[in-house]
Each structure stands twice: as structure tokens, then as C-alpha cells.
Amino acid sequence: MPLDYKIAERSLANGLRVIVSEDHSVPNVTVNLWVNVGSRHEVEGRTGFAHLFEHLMFQGSRNVASGEHFSALMEAGGRLNATTWFDRTNYFETVPRGAMDLALWMEADRHGHLLDAVNQENLDNQRDVVKEEKRQRYDNVPYGNALIDVYAAVFPKDHPYHHATIGSMEDLDAASVEDVHEFFRSYYGPNNTVLTLVGDLTPDEGFASAERYFGPLPATATTPRGPVARLTALSEPVRQEHVEDVPSDRLYIAFRLPVDETTAFFASSLAMDIIGGLATSRLYQRLVRREQIANSVSAHAMGFVDGVSLGFMAIDVADGCKADAVEAATCEELARFAADGPTEIELESAMAQTERGWLSSLASQEERADHICHYATLQGDPGGINTYLDRLGEVTVAEVQEAAATWLTPRSRVVVAYLKQDGAAQ
Amino acid sequence: MTQQQGETQQQSELERPEVSPPEPWSFPEAQRSVLPNGLNVVSYDIPGQYVISVRLAVPMPLDREPRDREGIATIMARTLDEGTARHTAEEFAELLERKGIALGAGVSESGLVVDLDVSKRHLSEALDLLSQAVREPTFPANEVSRHVKTRLAEIDQERAVPGPRAAMEFIATYFDADERASRPTAGSKATVPAITPQDLVAFHAANVVPSGATLVVAGDLSDLDVVSEIEGALGAWSGAAADVVEPRQAACAVDAARIVFLDRPGSVQTELYIGCPGPDRSVEGGWAAYQVLGFVVGGSPGARLDAVLREEKGFTYGIRSGFRPRRRGGMFLTSGSVRADSTVEALGLLLDILDKARDGFTDEETQAGVDFIGKTAPGRFATADTVAEEAAGLALEGLTTAFTTANLLALADVDAASLTTSYDRYVSGEWTVVIVGDASLYAEGVRELGRGEVTVLPA
Numbered sequence: 001m002p003l004d005y006k007i008a009e010r011s012l013a014n015g016l017r018v019i020v021s022e023d024h025s026v027p028n029v030t031v032n033l034w035v036n037v038g039s040r041h042e043v044e045g046r047t048g049f050a051h052l053f054e055h056l057m058f059q060g061s062r063n064v065a066s067g068e069h070f071s072a073l074m075e076a077g078g079r080l081n082a083t084t085w086f087d088r089t090n091y092f093e094t095v096p097r098g099a100m101d102l103a104l105w106m107e108a109d110r111h112g113h114l115l116d117a118v119n120q121e122n123l124d125n126q127r128d129v130v131k132e133e134k135r136q137r138y139d140n141v142p143y144g145n146a147l148i149d150v151y152a153a154v155f156p157k158d159h160p161y162h163h164a165t166i167g168s169m170e171d172l173d174a175a176s177v178e179d180v181h182e183f184f185r186s187y188y189g190p191n192n193t194v195l196t197l198v199g200d201l202t203p204d205e206g207f208a209s210a211e212r213y214f215g216p217l218p219a220t221a222t223t224p225r226g227p228v229a230r231l232t233a234l235s236e237p238v239r240q241e242h243v244e245d246v247p248s249d250r251l252y253i254a255f256r257l258p259v260d261e262t263t264a265f266f267a268s269s270l271a272m273d274i275i276g277g278l279a280t281s282r283l284y285q286r287l288v289r290r291e292q293i294a295n296s297v298s299a300h301a302m303g304f305v306d307g308v309s310l311g312f313m314a315i316d317v318a319d320g321c322k323a324d325a326v327e328a329a330t331c332e333e334l335a336r337f338a339a340d341g342p343t344e345i346e347l348e349s350a351m352a353q354t355e356r357g358w359l360s361s362l363a364s365q366e367e368r369a370d371h372i373c374h375y376a377t378l379q380g381d382p383g384g385i386n387t388y389l390d391r392l393g394e395v396t397v398a399e400v401q402e403a404a405a406t407w408l409t410p411r412s413r414v415v416v417a418y419l420k421q422d423g424a425a426q
Numbered sequence: 427m428t429q430q431q432g433e434t435q436q437q438s439e440l441e442r443p444e445v446s447p448p449e450p451w452s453f454p455e456a457q458r459s460v461l462p463n464g465l466n467v468v469s470y471d472i473p474g475q476y477v478i479s480v481r482l483a484v485p486m487p488l489d490r491e492p493r494d495r496e497g498i499a500t501i502m503a504r505t506l507d508e509g510t511a512r513h514t515a516e517e518f519a520e521l522l523e524r525k526g527i528a529l530g531a532g533v534s535e536s537g538l539v540v541d542l543d544v545s546k547r548h549l550s551e552a553l554d555l556l557s558q559a560v561r562e563p564t565f566p567a568n569e570v571s572r573h574v575k576t577r578l579a580e581i582d583q584e585r586a587v588p589g590p591r592a593a594m595e596f597i598a599t600y601f602d603a604d605e606r607a608s609r610p611t612a613g614s615k616a617t618v619p620a621i622t623p624q625d626l627v628a629f630h631a632a633n634v635v636p637s638g639a640t641l642v643v644a645g646d647l648s649d650l651d652v653v654s655e656i657e658g659a660l661g662a663w664s665g666a667a668a669d670v671v672e673p674r675q676a677a678c679a680v681d682a683a684r685i686v687f688l689d690r691p692g693s694v695q696t697e698l699y700i701g702c703p704g705p706d707r708s709v710e711g712g713w714a715a716y717q718v719l720g721f722v723v724g725g726s727p728g729a730r731l732d733a734v735l736r737e738e739k740g741f742t743y744g745i746r747s748g749f750r751p752r753r754r755g756g757m758f759l760t761s762g763s764v765r766a767d768s769t770v771e772a773l774g775l776l777l778d779i780l781d782k783a784r785d786g787f788t789d790e791e792t793q794a795g796v797d798f799i800g801k802t803a804p805g806r807f808a809t810a811d812t813v814a815e816e817a818a819g820l821a822l823e824g825l826t827t828a829f830t831t832a833n834l835l836a837l838a839d840v841d842a843a844s845l846t847t848s849y850d851r852y853v854s855g856e857w858t859v860v861i862v863g864d865a866s867l868y869a870e871g872v873r874e875l876g877r878g879e880v881t882v883l884p885a
Contacts, residue, residue, distance in 0.1 A: 025474050026808045027449035058727070063442065067737060071728040075794040076445045077801020094805045098446030105443050128740025128765075132695065136743050136763050140695045142586045200449075213440065247582035279519040288572075289516065295576045319579055345524060352526030356545050360477045363809045 003386040005368065008203035009376070012211060014219040015191030019372050019382045020206035021198040023365060029100040029199035032092040032369035033107060034377040036194075036224055037187035039167070040086050040160030040306050048167015049175055051084035052130050053183055057091065058082070059122040062113035064106055066122060073103060079366075084165050087305050088377060094366050097200045104213040107195075111188060112217040118180050127172055134166050142246040143418050150254045150312055153238050153414045160228060160306045189221035190214055194376045198369040231256055231308040233412040241417045248295070249323040252416040253330060254312035255408055260303025261379050267395050267403035268311060269301035273350040274342045274400070275333065275408065276313040280349060282333045283313070291329065293321040305378050311408070323417055331410035338409050341401025355389055451804040453831045454644070454813055459653055461661055464637030468817055468826070469652045470644040475810035478549050478645035480542040481818035482560065486633045487673065487753070488535050489606040496606070497613015498621050498629050501573050503531035503538055505626065507555075508569035511562035515569050518555070527552045529559065533611060536673075536753050536822035538634065543811065546646060553659035560634060561663050565626040577618050581610075588697035588763060588862040591688065591885055596699050600682050600757070600858045607676040607752075635665030640821035645810040675755035678703065683856035685878045688885040689865035696769040696863030697761070698745075700776060704758035704852050706751040707823065707833075713751070714836040715848035718795035720748035722845070723783055724760055725795075730779050731760065741768040745776065753823060758852060769863055770871035777877055781855050786846040795845075800837045 008020045039050050060066040073080050073093050080093035091111075095103050138144040148164045155162040195214065197206040233256050257272075258264035276283045276299030287294035295316040302310045315330065317323045342350075361367045362385065375384035454470040461467060491498050507522070507529055508515040522529055525548040531540040540560060544552035584590040594610055601608035613621075641660065643652050683702075707713045724731040724747025731745045745762030760780065764772040807813055807830075817827050861872065865882045873880045 023474070025472075026804045027451055028805050028808070067728050067733075070726055071794065074726055074728070075797045077448060077797060077805075079802055079805060096445075096448035096801055096804070098448055101443035102445050105440060125737065125740045129736055129743060132741065132763070132765055133743040135695045135765070140588060140693055140763065142583075216440075245586075247586040248579055278523050280516070280523045285516065292572055292575070295579045316579065318575065345520065349520070349523035349526075352524055353528075354526075356477060356526035356528065356543065359545055360543060360811070363475055363477055363811075365805070365808065 002390055003362070005362065005386055007372065007383050007386070009382055010207050012190060012215055014215065014217055016210065016214050017194045017376055018207055018210040019194065019196045019376055020201065020203040021196070021368065021372060022202055023198060024200050026365065027097050027200050028094050028365060029097055029197055029201055030092065030094040030365040030369040031100065031103045031107060032090060032196045032198070032373050033111065034194045034373035035089045035188060036192045036377050037089055038085050038087045039163065039165040041187065042163070042167070044158070045171055045174060046179060047163045047171040048130070048165070049171070049179060049183060050089055051165050051167065052127060052172060052175055053180060054082050054084045054089050055126040055130055056118055056122065056180060057110050057114060059126060060117035061110035062116040063109050066117070069106055069110065072106065073099065076102060078103065086161055086165060090370060090373060092366065092370065100197070100201065101209055101213070104209055108213040108217060111190070111193065111214075114188070115181055115184055118177060120177055123175070123177055123180060127175065131169060131172060134169070138166060142244070143250055146250070146252050146416055146418060149240060149242070149416045150252050150414065151310070153240055153416060154234075154254050154256055154310060155231070155308065161304060161308065161310065185220060186222050189219055190217050191219040192221035192224060194373050196369045196372045196376070196382070198365045198372065227305055228307045230259065233407045233409070234414065235411065237411055238414040239417070240415070241419060243419045243421055245421050246418045247420075248319060249317035249420055250418045251315045251317065251323055251327055252312055253315065253327070254310065254414040254416070255412055257301060257309035257311045257407055258403070259307060260305055260309055263395060263399060264403050264406070265301075265303055265309055266392050267399040268407050269303070270347065270350045270354070270395060271337065271342070271400050271404040271408055272299040272301045272311045272313070273353065274346045275299060275337055278349055278353060280346070282337060283315070283330060286333060287315065287326060287329060293318050293326050293329070323419060327415060331413070334408055334410050334413070338401070338405040341397050341404065344397065347397055347400060351393060354392060358389060448801050453803070453807060453827055453834070456817070456827060461636070461657055463661065463663055464667065465660055465663065466640040466821070467653055467656050468640060468642045468821075469647060470813050470817070471647040472644055472810055472813060473646050473648065475645040476546050477543055477810060478546055478643060479810040479814035480544075480553070480556065481642045481814045482540040482556065482639060483642070483818040483821040484538040484634055484639040485822055486533070486537040487671070488533070488611060490633060491606070494617055495621050495625055496609060496617040497577060498625055499533040499538065500612040501570065501577065501618070501621050502626050502630055503533050504573050505565055505569055506531055506540070506559040506563045508573070509564045509566040510558045511564060512558060515566065518559075521555055525551050527555065529556065534822065535607065535611070539818050539822070549650070550655060553655055557659040557663065563630060565623040565630070567623050570621070570623045570626060574618055574621055577612060578615060580612070581615055585885070588690065588693070588695070589761070592697045592699035592761065592860045592862045595686055595688055595860045596701060596858060599684070599686050599860060600678060600701060602677040602679045605676040631665065633668055635667055636660065636663045637665070637667035638670070640818065642814045642817040642821070644814040644817070673753040676752070682858050683878060685859040685861065685872060685880045687861045687863070687865045687869045687872060687880055687882045689882055690862050690885040691864055691866065693863045694766050695763040696766050696861060696868065697763045698773055698776060699860040700760040700780070701757050701858050702853055702856060704749040704751070704756040706754055706756045707825065707829065711844060711848055712833070712836045712839070714799070714833050715840045715844055716749040717799050718792065718837070718840050719845060719849055721795040721798055722787060722791045723747045723780070730783065731776065734775055734779060735764065735772060739768070739775075741765050741772045766863060766867070769861070769868040770875060773859070773861070773872060773877070774875050777857060780853065780857070784850055784853055784855070787842050787849075789842045792840065792842040792845050796837050796840050800834055803834055
């Protein structure tokens, strides 16, 4: 049975799609904007740019001073931020109802008139900040670059997902004020943006405010490209080893998966849960509980829109055990699962945990607004939040088995191995 | 830093909108009762929250752990559902997963919290499983030894990551070595391997008892009789009440005010971790001022620290400050990582900003902090899990969410003068500083800052 979160949608004349989800439980409104641009749109030599650009959106615009987006909304009781990912960039704030118009005015100012305020000084400053973000999250921690290695190994060179959103230091250094202008003109504008308002307002109030502040903006974004061609699973295993100063051996075992929001993606995502994600997963039971050759197993499916998605598992090898033995056991389980598929109980478990996770994420206005923007921007249907569980629930045991046999076999795997320098596990 | 409206060049089509005052809001109302076995039951009906959050808070001061078995409370928390009187660990995991139940447990200085999240229709089964985990764990040897090994690997992981490494060294430097608080909550390599199933059985029997514990349920409780659900699941839980010892403040080391530089060769960033004493929630003049101080000093990109270190200098992705209450007493902590070659300058700037704040705060920044803390409360406490966590955390401190409400109201009395007085009451300019970075390049420069004795140790 579908969920019944209220969804009302309207498009402005300039192409801005506005969605209002009325919910009076708290006297707040979440303002969430998705711009249909992410690191998948970056060109060679400018990796990391979509994210650097997102930082500049906080450095002032025509009528807003540098830093004022944060300060003005926070002192009005707002909690806000922005994130950049492969497929999109989002900007969001949750504010008391009485500050909604201020939030929309500020968003419209930067989404329409950012370039008035961009200069070499604030570009240089935020370039430094982003480089510290990269050092903090990737370069100065063990295994920090593992997913960057995974993306590069799973997707071909020049593919939209071959490089990580954080980009490279060299490309960040190369970014110029001119690049900022060109990027803004190409991708930013109401016709490449979705605005979602969730909370203490009616659809009419939301549409009127959206029209008031965003209506005057011209439809400036150029027409986005369509999705790139679909990829199939890898036909041969790929292996990459890093011998480094890490506390223990860790294997990242990754796969290409089908495009997001397809039955095949849902099925492969459930398969990932059953193989490595649940507390009852095949790998957890065998590697962690019974053989005790691994300390932990996790599995993740990331849905993407550009022709392919990503699935990966991270396995921490137990002290004194061999990474090769862990990998061999994992391959046995992958082959067995691809041949036999899940049991009814396994599929029931994966669905039950997905259901709770989904309901938990919709429980907050912030996350609900983000999911609505996601469905509206990338799938064309904001109501997808209400029907997701129904679509997932239709997946059968046979479909999960077929997805695993197609996408999650040992020969389609990418292994990125981080091995301890002292050779303790050799 | 707020721009004056009159100076703005009015090119846009619309005037900047005024903000109207927020609607009245209050923390969700609690329903309270006590079961005959001494278990406090607190429920919050929050319509529209279809995942129910349950938190069982069991007071259990960490210093009840035997000195040579430190970490036993954590290992116990992690093995509660790894084998019970009725089910093996694998059976139990399957019972949880089939109903989409998330069950976990962790310990803090004050006690054990068991967390349960479940969709409303499976609440009864979930409470039954929670009850089995809490009342009937059997601590099978195989599962205990596995969790001991996992904890030992976790210690290696924590040592390898600069933030946790700095935090660990900080407590070792700041607290007197005789204090439990000076050592990791989850135990060390010297103590964890000694933990046996028999130890766990005894520790569990002595500490995990209903008397004095609090079960919090939050979510959409319409058409549910929460108290009878809980009575059905936990009414038969029994156990002799543990001796209640009045909490006391952990003593600082006599040489707490110094700089420890942990050498991590090749680090491209340096982790800075700075602290001094702070209050607990019962502080004279009220806790609210300390929440505001955390925001004003280091709670946003526009706060004093990041205004300089991030937005002006570009040395960091972000530095955060805050007052951290303990059961008695507390700490004022500032931490973050900076570009390696800025280590010396960044540390000097940080300490200067923290010291200079003793000169006082402006009315504008005070009001911004008061408004942020107060006006964000409806959103911060909008979901079942955040309400349940607030209630459970306070229960371990001997408080209820009446404290949360009173504290929000007390914000109205916080002004620049009280902020300055509050800061000055704890911040004396004597700091414990832990640095994790490349000592061969930067330890000398840190010494030359003249901010205290510098000890270099391997990370």
C-alpha cells in the first residue's frame, strides 16, 4: 500500500519545478533545491569543480554578503548546508515558517545572481577550504582513498563516474573564475532546478512564494545532455593492491549494478544486502561469525542515473588471517548465491530492513524534502517517495537470483585491497 | 558580519523579506509511570512518526568496571543479543531482521543505553526481543571471544585515525591517571583480552537491573497501550538494585595544562585538540549560556574560530568548539584539522581567539547564538529518535526532558554580560593541547609559540 505523504507540484514559466509537501507537525519549513549537475558532468582537467562551485554559493551573491547565507539563516533559527554528489548538487535549509520567505529570497539571489559576487579572492579561499576537506576526509586517514580507487577501477576512463566528486588537487588548482562563470551559465538556472518545500505551509502558499522569488529569474541553463549509454557487468575480474600503513587488511569488492530505479537495480540492491549487508547476511554468517576470518562486512548499493550504478562491500580481515582466504570465501558465496538465489526468509529480511530505513528517513522533514527532490529531478516523479516500497516489494526471489547471476559474480568483481605494510597477513 | 540593508544596491526585483517571529513550540509532552519492578516508563506520542524509537537507559557508572577488566560494559553491550536463553546468536539476528528491527547498545560514562527502532506494526515483537536481550543474555564463549578480538582491532583502527587518536591522548593527559575517565570507555589492549563470559554474566547480573532504569518510547503511539505493552515485555524483569553512589567530578592531572605532540610522520594535516574544564548541566547561572557559547565560539562557519581559520585563512575545513557536560563537571573542547604547514600559525590563532573571548562577547553575536539554539529546537526535536535520545541521555544524568524545556526558556535570560561571566568562570587561559601531526617539521615551532611545555610522543 503506498504511503500518503502529500505531494503538490507546479512548474513556473521559467521551468522551475516546485513541489510542496504540506505537514503541520512542526512550525518549520524545509527548503530544498536540487540542481541537476554533479561530478558526472565535469570535464577532464576540472574534476572536483561541481563541489568547489557549491562552496562558492555561500560566498555571497548580488544582494547577499559573503558568509551571510549561513549567518542570516542561522540566527533566524535555520539549519542549513549543501552537498555535491555524482548525479546532483543540493542546497537546503530548515527554518521557522516565518523565515521561509527570507530563505527563498536568499536562494533565488544566489541561484540567479551568484556571479555578481564571485571573485579571485573567494575562489582562492574556498579552493583552500575544499583542499582541506579532501585532506581531512581522504588523504590523511587510512583507507581514505579506497572509494576513489574503486570508482576508477569499476568505471572506464572518461565515464561520468570514473572520478570521485572531490576531484584531484591538480584540477582544483586549475579552476579559474572564468570556469565558475561558464559552469554557472551552463548548469544553474530555474530550468535545471527543482525546489521542494516541506512543512508548515499549504501548496498555494508555497507556489506563491516560489513564484514571487524565483519567478523573475530567466531560464538560463543550457539543455542538459541525456544519460550516457548503459554499461554491462565487467567480464573479467580487476584487482588492485595497495600496501600501505593501514591498521589491518581491508578488501573492497565492487561491482557495476544496473541503473537506479529499475527492477534489476532493486533486485541487485536486495542481493547486496543479503550477501553482505544484513546481520544475517551470507558473508557475515560465514566470515565473521563462523570462520572468524573477518571482523566486519558491510555492503552498499549506490543508485546512479548515467547508465550504471555501483555496489561494493568492505571487509575487514581479522588479525592473523589472510586476505586471500577471505576473498576466496567471498567468491564462493557470490557464486553460490548467483546459482541458488535468496531464501524467502532472506528476501523478507532485506525488505523489512529496507522498509524501516526508508520510513526512518522520511520521518524528518529535511530528508523527506531531499527524497522528493531526488525523485523529481532524476526520475521525473516526486510521488516516487510514496510508491518506492511497493515497487521494491514486487521484486521476486527469481529476480534477485537473476540480478546476482548477471551483476554479482566473482568474474565481474573489482577488488581493491589495502594490505598492511609489515606483511603480517602475507 | 551581517550586511546592512540600507547599503545594499537594490538591483533585484524584490526587497529582502522580514522574518516574522516563530510560532510557539514546546518539547513533546511526556507520559510517565513506574512499573512495580522499579522501571521508569516515559512515552512521547508524536503523531506521524511511524518508526517507533525505544531507548532503555540503565545507569551504570563506568567506574563500576573492575580496573583489570575495563571495557567490560562495552563488550556486554555488544553481546546482549549474541545468544540468549531461548535463541542462538544467529537465530536472534534472524528474528530481528525479519521484522526490520534495529537493535543496538552502547555505553557512556553514565550508563548503558539499548536502542531499538522498529516500524509501529512490529513494536510488540520488538519489545519482546529487547526484553530477551536485556534479561536473558547467555554470553556464549565463542561470541565473547569474537567481540574481544573485534574490539582489539578497533583499537588499532582508532589509533590510526587522527581525530580519535587525539581524543584518546587528550583524556590521558587531561584527567588524573587514577580516574576511569582518563582511559578509553571501551577498554584497552591491557584489559579487554582478560574479559571472560563469567565476568560478563556477573557484571550483567549486578548492573542491568530494572530499578532506576528508564524505558523511553517515542513515536506515533495512537491506538497503542504503551504501558501495558512494556509491562508485558519487561514487567517480569527483576534484579537487586545496584548501590547508588553519588557521582563525583573526575580530577584533572596536576600537569594537565601542557602540550602533547603525537608524531605522525608524513601527515598532510595536523589534528588539534584543545580543552579545559567546563561545567555540567547544573551549573550556577544555567546551562543555556554554555550552549550559546559553543555556537558563538565554534559552532558555525561564521563563529569566531572559523571566521578566521576557515573563511579568512583557508587553513581548515572547519574547527568546532563546545562545552561537553559530564555527570559532574565537564570540559570545554575545541578540535579540528588544519593544513600541515599552517600548524604553528593555526594553533597560535586558535589559542589567541579562545583566550581573547574572555574579554567579552557582543550583543549581536550573543543574540545570534540565543536565536540559533532556541529557534532550531522544534526541528532538532521533530523526530521520534531525537526525542527518545534526548530523554534517555538525560535519564542517565538523573534528569528528565523538563530540563530541556526549562533550558530553552532560560535562553531568554542569556545576554552578552552573562555569556562573558559564564565563559570566564571556566576558561582561565590554561589549556591541555594535543597535536597529531608531523613533529619533525612542526614541534619546534610549537615550542617557540611559548604556550606551554611540549612533549613529543609517537602516535
